Amino acid sequence: MTLIGRRVPLPLVGAGLVTAAVVALPAVFVLAEAGGVGWAQARTLLLRSTVAQLLGSTAALTAAVTALSIVIGVAAAWCTERTDLPAVRMWRVLVVLPVAIPEFVSGYSWVSLTSAVYGFGGAVLISTLSLYPLVYLPVAAMLRGRDPAQDQVARSLGLGPGAVFRRVTLPQIRPAMLGGALIVGLHLLGEYGAFAIVRYPTFATEIFTEYNLGFDPGAAALLSVVLIVLCVALLGGETRLTGAAQQARIGGGVARQTPPVRLGRLTAPVLTGFAGLVTLALGVPIGSLGYWLIRGGSTTLPPASIWAAAGFTLTLGAAAAAVTTLLALPVALLAVRHRARLTVLLERSTYLARALPGVVVALALVFFALHYVPIVYQSAPLLVLAYAVLFLPLALIALRATLTQIPPGLAEMGRSLGRPPMIVLVRVTLPLLGPGLAAAAALVFLSTTTELTATLLLRPTGLQTLATQFWVYTSGLAYGAAAPYAALMVAVSALPTYLLTRRIDSLSTTAT
């Protein structure tokens, strides 16, 4: 691999650097704050037995949830994209929807249902149920986009269905699968709310403790440095495993209609599996919301502020989706189309903030905004920027997965016809990338609607989102009053989820 690829359009490099600089802010903040901690305090903080325990528990959780998310995500994607699963359009929406349920809602629902979810098992259960869609989405998109005829060729050469999956399908979906797994892993490093509820201490919960009980930003930053180190390890692992995968093909005439794999006698068990998954991931939280809507003593129905909060949430989500996708685009193009050591490094660096707890990212932006651009402090644009920093990796994964499916030969042909690289980008690559852009925007939107920590710190004073209003009521134990906000949060998320699956539909026709 060369250091910088040949013929990299300079505007693209510039845009990529801007993105990397913005996303690097929290990491810079953490390192600067941690640098202010004295050696003595640093030793006491880091060389505690608790820290070793937390490292172990964080690693165990990350490994278990990531592995389970891969299994569930890939299996579900294969069933919805490759088999004759009945009511497949419905399942495609339902299996994605759990990503729109905030973990503090699902965590609370599970805890109020049974005390069996406390500890490691519960943390794994709740996290897996809300995170597997992040593997499902890119893998399903990849399965749609690639040519199933390859499976048929392999099978005609005598391979059984298991061998076809292992030797043909799996290598092709690997980049998407690993990308999704990376996002799951990074998310787990920084997640706080769900683990606090099920009492599973991780590094992120410890960082919150330093802030909440010690009012000690230096100590919190020092512990965050450990998360950055863990994040770098995950990134290194994913880079090594993914390699320079290239999945593109040029559609040769009319795409052949490939009959889906017949489930046959397996139909009933597979359907049961889907029903079970959806019941656990969607049914439990929604059921618990319904219970509180009906039984809660406090009620705000019809809540005066709910439509204002919903409007503000939608506006923020749409803006964050647009800005984040725009920021991610140059990074994805550089990493896939101009793969070289420096461009890969640039792309990797943009994942760092994802592993930091939301409170760290938010406080970093508090610091930088007030010191350098005070006018934007506690304004909607700064909040949108915070979402972009937090959720850029989601957009990146979606774009990367789609880009690897677009044959680079098309762009090369454009250039060979004498077009400058930027024109080729706009006229050839971007139109083909449409479905990837939509997927990226939808994923960011979904995450934005449920974000709480950064929103509480950075929102314009006096404005509430659905998530902050939900928090206000639940922290006052007014669950009945809180429930409509969570219900609307899920409803608002259903639309982009539907569009997301529709986009996957159209992806297959565009990319081939």
Next chain:
Amino acid sequence: MVSMIRARMVQPAWAVPVLTGLLMVAGCGGTSSTQDAGQTITVYSGQHEQTATMLVTDFTAATGIKVELRSGGEAELANQILQEGTASPADVFYAENPPALEALREKNLLSSVDAATLTAVPAAYDSPQGRWVGVSARSAVLAFNTAAASDAQLPASVLDMAGPAWKGKFGYAPTETDFQPVLTAVAKLKGADAVRQWLADLKANAKVYPDNETLVAAVNSGEIATGLIDHYYWYRLQRELGPAKTNSALHYFGPGDPGSLVDVSGAAVLASSKQAGAAQKFLAYLVSKPAQTIIGTSDSYEYPLGSGVTTSQPLRPLAELHPPALTVEDLGDGRSSLAMLQQAGLL
């Protein structure tokens, strides 16, 4: 659009006439000076949001000073102000516990509270340096599930709850800002060895909960027999569930016990406030009769502290509580209790 949303959020239509009426009865509505009217102050509040909203609405009606209310967790808000430093847009910080205020005072981020405001509240509930004023109070209590325990069998000291007799039957929330003062009280009243032993016993026998909301719900559902909370969590849960589904009750520890600690919610004016006059007015309002009446009758279920107002809620009156003789200074900024928790391997 933005201003429309704001107007709708801070002024529920019913609140203004009701509270203005209250204010006129109390007799301090008409006298407010007008020099600050029309100004807008920003209040960072870690308090019960619905009560805080009622308070600022009433304050605006009385003084003409508008309030931007920013609600959040008190610890997050304190950290935010620490990061903002002197550039903070906040004029007032209204906290839940003294440590959050003390952390800011130690960084010289709070200015002195007007003397008249401080005198409206018994001096024991104010900042020793006069940097914040106590507004309301809460008592540590033991919530117990009525099927699993009875008031008579529960001990007089919170220290006994950590013993093997209550193994698996006592819950607490060490990461709550409400637990720190109790822990500090144990250290001050019983000494360093006793607190180490207590924490070791807790680690061996007690169940950790992430917050008091979860803990009180777990006690009520019977998941755990007892839990150390602040009294108002139980009242708020009871309001939410209704008496029929309330399967728990409150046990008060003995006089002077660390478990009988009464803790203060206070408010302060930030040293960086450019509208200190209006901000001081807000503090004066918080301890005035109308504000204390709102606190005493609202769903926050806290004890009002100022201007002689007592609660009408079904609470054991503040005068009948027997907290240990500890000053706010004794309770510190919370860092020492965090160190104790970390040394004990609980965090």
